[in-house]
Amino acid sequence: MPIYEYRHSGKTGPTCDEVFETFQKMSDDPLTVCPVCGNPVQKIISLCSGTVDKLAPSRLKELGFSRWRKRDKGTYERE
């Protein structure tokens, strides 16, 4: 079974890590609430699947990545 990573999008409970992993079948619906604390969670997109370029810049920033855009004169500008 694949491991999915989820992140609390609301406040986290005292017993919860902000990010947690869970086993799910491919056919299972993604979790929308934490099974432990009941706060809302969102699935983290796997960065191993080669979809980084397709992610929105705001999402990348959230994940700790920065996009750099090439400018004239060989300089790069942070988006």
Ligand SMILES: [Zn+2]
């Ligand atoms: Zn929780």
